[in-house]
Amino acid sequence: MNFPAELKYTKDHEWIKLVDGNTAIVGITEFAQGELGDIVYVDITTIGKNVEANEVFGTVEAVKTVSDLFLPVTATILEVNPILEKQPELVNSDPYGEGWMVKITVSNPADLDGLLTADAYSQLVG
Amino acid sequence: MKSTPFTQKHIALGAKMAAFAGYNMPISYSGINDEHATVRNNAGVFDVSHMGEFMLKGPKALDLIQRVTTNDASKLSNGKAQYSCLTNTTGGIVDDLIVYCIEENNVYMLVVNASNIEKDWNWIQQFNTEGVEMHNISDKTCLLAIQGPNASKMLQPLTDVDILNLKYYTFVKGTFAGVDNVLISATGYTGAGGVEIYFEDANGAADKIWDAIFAAGGPQGLKPIGLGARDTLRLEMGYCLYGNDIDDTTSPLEGGLGWITKLNKETSFTAKEILESQKAAGISRKLVGFEMVDRGIPRHDYQIKNAAGEVIGKVTSGTQAPSLNKAVGLGYVETSQAAIGTEIFVDIRNTPVKAKVVKFPFV
Numbered sequence: 001m002n003f004p005a006e007l008k009y010t011k012d013h014e015w016i017k018l019v020d021g022n023t024a025i026v027g028i029t030e031f032a033q034g035e036l037g038d039i040v041y042v043d044i045t046t047i048g049k050n051v052e053a054n055e056v057f058g059t060v061e062a063v064k065t066v067s068d069l070f071l072p073v074t075a076t077i078l079e080v081n082p083i084l085e086k087q088p089e090l091v092n093s094d095p096y097g098e099g100w101m102v103k104i105t106v107s108n109p110a111d112l113d114g115l116l117t118a119d120a121y122s123q124l125v126g
Numbered sequence: 127m128k129s130t131p132f133t134q135k136h137i138a139l140g141a142k143m144a145a146f147a148g149y150n151m152p153i154s155y156s157g158i159n160d161e162h163a164t165v166r167n168n169a170g171v172f173d174v175s176h177m178g179e180f181m182l183k184g185p186k187a188l189d190l191i192q193r194v195t196t197n198d199a200s201k202l203s204n205g206k207a208q209y210s211c212l213t214n215t216t217g218g219i220v221d222d223l224i225v226y227c228i229e230e231n232n233v234y235m236l237v238v239n240a241s242n243i244e245k246d247w248n249w250i251q252q253f254n255t256e257g258v259e260m261h262n263i264s265d266k267t268c269l270l271a272i273q274g275p276n277a278s279k280m281l282q283p284l285t286d287v288d289i290l291n292l293k294y295y296t297f298v299k300g301t302f303a304g305v306d307n308v309l310i311s312a313t314g315y316t317g318a319g320g321v322e323i324y325f326e327d328a329n330g331a332a333d334k335i336w337d338a339i340f341a342a343g344g345p346q347g348l349k350p351i352g353l354g355a356r357d358t359l360r361l362e363m364g365y366c367l368y369g370n371d372i373d374d375t376t377s378p379l380e381g382g383l384g385w386i387t388k389l390n391k392e393t394s395f396t397a398k399e400i401l402e403s404q405k406a407a408g409i410s411r412k413l414v415g416f417e418m419v420d421r422g423i424p425r426h427d428y429q430i431k432n433a434a435g436e437v438i439g440k441v442t443s444g445t446q447a448p449s450l451n452k453a454v455g456l457g458y459v460e461t462s463q464a465a466i467g468t469e470i471f472v473d474i475r476n477t478p479v480k481a482k483v484v485k486f487p488f489v
Contacts, residue, residue, distance in 0.1 A: 037142075037354065038159045040446035041423055045477075059475065061423045063158045063446055064354050092157075 001030050001122070004096055008072065008112050009121035012054075015096065016072040022109055026072060027100040028060065028091065031125045036062040039091045042101055044069075044080045051077060053111065057102065060091070073111035075104035130175035131268055131332035139350055146353060147240035149176040154352040161355035162448040165318050166489075169274030170351035171339060178243035179267045179324065180236045180250070183259040188231050190258045192393035194250055195225065196378055196401075197386040199234070200393075202227035207295045207313060210386055211378055212249060213397035217404065218374040219381065221246050222366060224313060226297060235309075235324075237269075239368045253396075268327050272339065273351075273359075277320030278312075280343035285310070289321055303338035305331045315356060317363035317487060355448075362447050364415050364456065364486030370426055371413060371442040371456050379404050380458065382413045411439060412464040415486030417454045422472065422479035424455035429473040438463050441472060447488055454488045455481075 007015040013032035018024045033039065044058035051057045051071045058069045058080075071077075081100050083090060091099035106112070116124065128149045136143060141152035152173065154161060164170045182190060191199045197210035206227050212220035221242040226235040238246045243264055254260060272281055278289050287300035289310055297311035302323060309324040325331055340348060357367065364382075366372045372381040379387060379401060389402055418424065424444030432438050444455030455472070463470060466485055471478035 037154060038157050038448075041421065043422070043475075045475075061446070063358060063448065064153075066423070066425060089159075 001034075001125070002096075003029065003118040003122045005118045007096065007118065008115035009118065010070065010072045010115060011124060012070040013125075014070060014072050016112065016115065018106070018109060018112065022106045023078070024075070024104050024106050025100045026102050026104060027095055028069070029121070029125075030095050033092045033095045033099075036060065036065060036067060038063045039088045042080070042084045042088050042091065044077070044102060046077045047080060049077055050107075051075060060101075069101065071104070072115055074107040076107075078103045078105055128176075130173055131327045132173040132175065132336060135336060136173065136350070141350070141352060147176055149240065151176060152350070152352040154354045155350050158352070158354040158358060159448045161349065161351045162358050164347070164349045165274045165316055165351055165355060165359055166449050167275070168347045169272060169277040169280055169320065169343060170349050170355075171336075171343075172271040172273065172351050172353075172356055173269075174271050174322075174356075175268045176240035177269050178238040178240060178246065178262070178264040179269075180238065180247065181261040181263055182234045182236065183232065183261075184257065185232065186256040187234050187258045189256065189393065190250070190254055191225060191234055191236070192391065193395050194253050195223070196383070196388065196395060196397075197225070198388040198391040199225050199227070200391065202230070204228070204230050205296050205298060207297055207311060208386075209295070211372075211383060212246060213378065213395065213401070214249075214374060215396055217377040217397045217400035219368070219372045219376060219378060219383075220249050220374065222368055222372060222383075226309070226311070241369060266326050266328075267324055268332050268335075269322060269324050270335070270339070271314055271316075271320070271322045272343075272348075273314045273316040273320035274318045276346065277318075280346055280348055281321065281339065284338055284342055292321065303335045305335055308335070315365060316359040317365070317489070318359065358445050358448055361443050361445055361454065361456070362449055362487065362489045364488065366413070366456075367443060376413075376458070377401060377404055377409070380409050380411055380413060409461055411458045412461050413442070413456055413458055414464050414483045415454065415456055415488060416470060416472075416481045417452055417484050417488065418472070419469075419480040419482055422474040422477075423453045424457070424472045424474070424481070430457050430459055431471045431473055431478055432463060433469060433471065435478065438470070444472075449489050456486070459483070
């Protein structure tokens with residue numbers, strides 16, 4: 001399974017990547033999408049809101065199951081990946097690329113240091 | 127946890143496995159949407175060997191079946207099958223099942239849900255006061271459902287009996303893939319057509335049949351299918367799932383199973399009087415199909431509300447329907463809110479999401 005080294009991970013199977021200053025994108029890992037199966041809806045109800053680390057920022061619906069999404073670090077939710085409205089299956093096919101879920105403004109970029117590295121995460125799900 | 131004779135094949139094929147009714151069963155292989163489409167458009171194979179089978183034999187076998195089930199099994203002749211349900215004494219459903227007439231007035235097979243094998247057996251036994259010979263053959267009986275518009279065509283070369291023209295809810299016994307005494311039934315839980323085959327796993331029959339089916343159908347796109355797609359396929363058809371849509375507390379009239387509840391049959395059956403009075407007085411709740419108008423996916427046990435925010439029922443099954451690209455569900459609502467077109471609201475994570483009552487099957 002693929003866990004890119006440039007991302008940081010949580011034990012709840014989200015990844016986060018700083019893209020520009022305090023701006024980051026968040027998605028779920030390849031492991032998570034495989035466990036969920038075919039994803040049919042990404043429901044984000046927190047746009048514009050400030051969400052604490054480890055709090056729920058939305059839910060992901062697969063055909064057979066629904067799962068909460070937890071924010072890796074405290075941040076403000078800026079936007080939802082607009083492609084997912086029509087093509088939620090991108091979370092399955094490209095979880096670290098086109099299947100990203102939300103763009104956020106991280107309150108304190110140093111918080112990312114406390115998250116799991118790719119190595120640590122791959123051992124967790126290994 | 128129990129295995130079926132096909133469990134190692136599922137694992138070798140890379141299926142996602144999970145415990146279901148005490149069996150280690152395949153949930154999906156290539157993905158539920160892909161498997162669902164395969165069955166709707168072509169053909170797929172389900173291992174449903176976890177299902178229970180009882181043989182009932184003797185001159186009083188029909189009488190016993192008539193006393194514990196709602197449908198009229200006296201209408202069955204050799205080679206015919208019937209969907210029915212076992213009712214308890216309070217009008218609820220012990221299980222839904224298929225009754226196969228192997229030999230009229232003498233030999234019948236009941237096919238029951240895996241999770242209810244013991245409950246059903248004990249239930250029927252307590253009414254078996256006239257010495258009907260009962261055999262629980264569940265453990266040694268394999269059941270494969272080969273479903274889809276092209277299923278029978280792919281299988282026909284494996285047998286001399288005519289399965290292409292087998293009528294819905296009829297069956298034949300014959301040699302299949304070199305295995306004798308295989309019961310081939312034009313039934314299923316997908317609405318996609320095809321057959322279900324029952325056979326005893328003796329002398330490697332399970333391997334032989336599985337391999338022959340894939341040798342015949344594989345080149346034409348036949349795929350193994352898991353229980354996940356089995357659920358989405360049945361839900362699109364509005365078929366009830368025991369434990370979700372019907373159970374010990376729901377009556378067949380409430381559950382839309384009035385068509386298999388023959389209150390006029392000669393033999394009286396458990397719950398007959400209760401169901402008669404329900405029918406006379408009118409039922410207070412009813413299982414309906416609905417589709418989501420606004421975005422959201424209904425799930426088992428979500429509340430259903432009216433526009434005023436009052437709870438009027440609950441969801442019993444729901445999913446994003448792969449063939450329809452929309453979310454649909456089944457649920458009980460107050461009879462006054464059950465008319466086609468009624469606007470209802472499904473409570474999804476504390477938000478009421480608009481839906482409407484529609485006819486089912488959904489496809």
